[in-house]
Structure formats: C-alpha cells, structure tokens
Amino acid sequence: MRAIQVDGFGGPEVLRPVELPEPEPGAGQVLVEVAAADTLFVETVIRSGHGGDAFPVRPPFVPGHGVAGTVVAVGAGVARGWVGRRVAARTPGGGYAQRVAADVAALVPVPDRLGLPEAAALLHDGATALGLFDAARVRAAEEVLVLPAGGGAGVLLVQLAHGAGARVTGAARGAAKLERVRGLGADAVADYSEAGWDDKLRASTGGRGFDVVFDGVGGEAGAASLALAADGARFLGYGMPGGGFTAADSDDVRRRGIEVHGIGVVQFDPEDAVRYIARALEAAAEGRLRPVVGRTFPLDRAAEAHAAIEGRQVTGKTLLLA
Structure with missing residues (x-):
C-alpha cells in the first residue's frame, strides 16, 4: 500500500512516499479506500517538530487526520452493510495513505450529490x-x-x-x-x-x-x-x-x-464532531454551502502540498488525491 511517511522532523521534504502493509480493520472499525485526504496547517507544524505536548507524535509516522472514500472491508462487530458506502471520517493519524482503518463511530455517510473531495474539504x-x-x-x-x-x-x-x-x-x-x-x-x-x-x-x-x-x-x-x-x-x-x-x-x-x-x-468530542460534519456535508449537498478546493495533489506529492500550505499559496482547501 502506498503511503506518505515522516521519518524525521523537518521541512516538506521529509514527507516521503513509501510502501507499507495494508491496515487490517480491528473490532469496531472499517477499511476505507481513500479517494481524498484532508490536509491541515497544524499537520505542517507537527511535521516540522513543533507539535509540543499537544501533538506528541514521534517519527516514523504517517500524517493525516481525515479522509473521504469508500468502505471496502469491515472488522468484527461491524455490519456488512457498510461495505461499498461512501464515507468521510476523521482519523487519529494515517490519513496520507491509499487505505485507512477508521472507527465505525467516526464515519459520516457522504450524500449522493456531493463529491468525495468536497466531503474531505469539509471534514475539519x-x-x-x-x-x-x-x-x-x-x-x-x-x-x-x-x-x-x-x-x-x-x-x-x-x-x-x-x-x-x-x-x-x-x-x-x-x-x-x-x-x-x-x-x-x-x-x-x-x-x-x-x-x-x-x-x-x-x-x-x-x-x-x-x-x-x-x-x-x-x-x-x-x-x-x-x-x-x-x-x-x-x-x-x-x-x-x-x-x-x-x-x-x-x-x-x-x-x-x-x-x-x-x-x-x-474542540468537539467525537459525537459532536460527527454531528457537525454531517451538517456540513448536507448543507453542501443542498447547495447552501460551497467548499472551495483550491488545489489538489497526488498522494506522492504530499511535500508539494505542505509547501503550498506553508507558502499561503492556496485559497480554500488543499487536498491529497489517492
């Protein structure tokens, strides 16, 4: 599975494409085939090593705190009906990858009238x-x-x-x-x-x-x-x-x-986050809210995406497309 890994803190160049084992969904989880991964300014701060006590992650790690895609497998205790559904979900990390294991409680179904990149843009x-x-x-x-x-x-x-x-x-x-x-x-x-x-x-x-x-x-x-x-x-x-x-x-x-x-x-608790995300997706599907995706980059070019974010080059969201 293709993913982006940070092997050491530093500039955007430390975001390196790697091959990693495909994650297995655990109990209460699903496996999502990622279409689009959200990117956040705070992820550039974490990558640079300035996350402090709030983000105590240490290399090596796969960045990424939100994805939109399609459920392709489920873990123990999860209804098979999730397979094939388009979803958006926040993740504790690991979002810069082709596939991600996500908690079923974090899943937000994406309305049919809304694209997956637009859903990813609204996750946070x-x-x-x-x-x-x-x-x-x-x-x-x-x-x-x-x-x-x-x-x-x-x-x-x-x-x-x-x-x-x-x-x-x-x-x-x-x-x-x-x-x-x-x-x-x-x-x-x-x-x-x-x-x-x-x-x-x-x-x-x-x-x-x-x-x-x-x-x-x-x-x-x-x-x-x-x-x-x-x-x-x-x-x-x-x-x-x-x-x-x-x-x-x-x-x-x-x-x-x-x-x-x-x-x-x-700083929502998980239940409130899901409710707010669902509200945002529905508003966008109904045309009451327009997410602005300023730039997209292929997953392997995550370093360019971070450089664009840090350079204030983009209006709206910057996304990675897997």
Whole structure:
C-alpha cells in the first residue's frame, strides 16, 4: 500500500512516499479506500517538530487526520452493510495513505450529490465553521470580519455570515484571494499584508468596529483584529499560523464587554464532531454551502502540498488525491 511517511522532523521534504502493509480493520472499525485526504496547517507544524505536548507524535509516522472514500472491508462487530458506502471520517493519524482503518463511530455517510473531495474539504473546516458560527450568533445587518477569509474555514464563514444577512468584510492576502472572497459574498475585502489595513477597516465601520470577529490567523494580525472588535462584540480566535493564538487582555475585554471564545469552542468530542460534519456535508449537498478546493495533489506529492500550505499559496482547501 502506498503511503506518505515522516521519518524525521523537518521541512516538506521529509514527507516521503513509501510502501507499507495494508491496515487490517480491528473490532469496531472499517477499511476505507481513500479517494481524498484532508490536509491541515497544524499537520505542517507537527511535521516540522513543533507539535509540543499537544501533538506528541514521534517519527516514523504517517500524517493525516481525515479522509473521504469508500468502505471496502469491515472488522468484527461491524455490519456488512457498510461495505461499498461512501464515507468521510476523521482519523487519529494515517490519513496520507491509499487505505485507512477508521472507527465505525467516526464515519459520516457522504450524500449522493456531493463529491468525495468536497466531503474531505469539509471534514475539519466545515465542522469548525459551523461550530464558530453557532457560537457567534450572527444577526442580520451586523458587521462581521473574517480573517483569513481565504482559508478553508474562512471561505465557509464568509458564506454563512452573508447568508445570515450580515455585512461581511473578508481579510486575506493577495488579489486572487480577495477576488474569490468577494465572489463568495463578502461586501468588502482587505489585504491584511498591507500596512494600515486595520485602520482602513475601522474607518469602513465609521470608527465603531465589528460586531463579530472570526480570527483564524493569530499573531500580530490577530491582535489587530481583536482591536477592531466593537464594544460588546463577539471575538472568536481559532487559528495560530500567524505565530500563536491571539491573547486577549482580560481587563480590556471586560471593560469593553467583548465576549471572547478560544479554540476550545471547536474542540468537539467525537459525537459532536460527527454531528457537525454531517451538517456540513448536507448543507453542501443542498447547495447552501460551497467548499472551495483550491488545489489538489497526488498522494506522492504530499511535500508539494505542505509547501503550498506553508507558502499561503492556496485559497480554500488543499487536498491529497489517492
């Protein structure tokens, strides 16, 4: 079986195609023939050796925390009716492979009207976007800032906020991403790599700021986005590619009445994760949510996929096709 293995921490080049024994589904598991594997920014962090205590994996290991494909075998205690069904599933690892053993409890059937790559694109970011949106309680006519609006979750948050009747501002890097974000429903866009982007956005709200801020960047840009929150706003920080999760000054947010949510709001237990994924897949199948697959790479070119993610080259999701 073809898979991608990390034999030592480092840059994208440590993602190496290898031949491994095919996994056997254990009790309560199925074997999935992978069509598409999700890729995540955090997987580049783990691969580089900076996962810390949160991700204590050690080489050699096969990365990958989510796949979409077809069930080809079942383990003990699993109904044979799963064989032949199209499914999406989060996995504790091992997703960068042609076949993966997955817990039956983690399986989400993929609706007939939805492609498997699109299902893979929603495994994490679809659930994340819906969880954030539920927590934010966005209302019609509110000012909503999405940062980064060109990311896998960001493109979905733009659509959700637009659908709720909010005035949506999408912040992203580069003209191509900004154009795509406008096409998804953003009323205004800003390039957060440009000097003074935050001042321009504050001015666009008449100096008042935003009612809801979704921050998936962190670092300096995340701190700037928190400063753009209006008094009484809801701020949801869920990402850290900018250099760490945004740290909120507790006295300041209390004084301004800002409701702050961190990454914990989308760290679902397994049952909730399945429910949110199912909601995202159904919404996409019905045309109410459009996952954006910016680039796909063959499994053997996983190193190029990670380089594209780290280089912020892709709008939406980057997937591996097995």
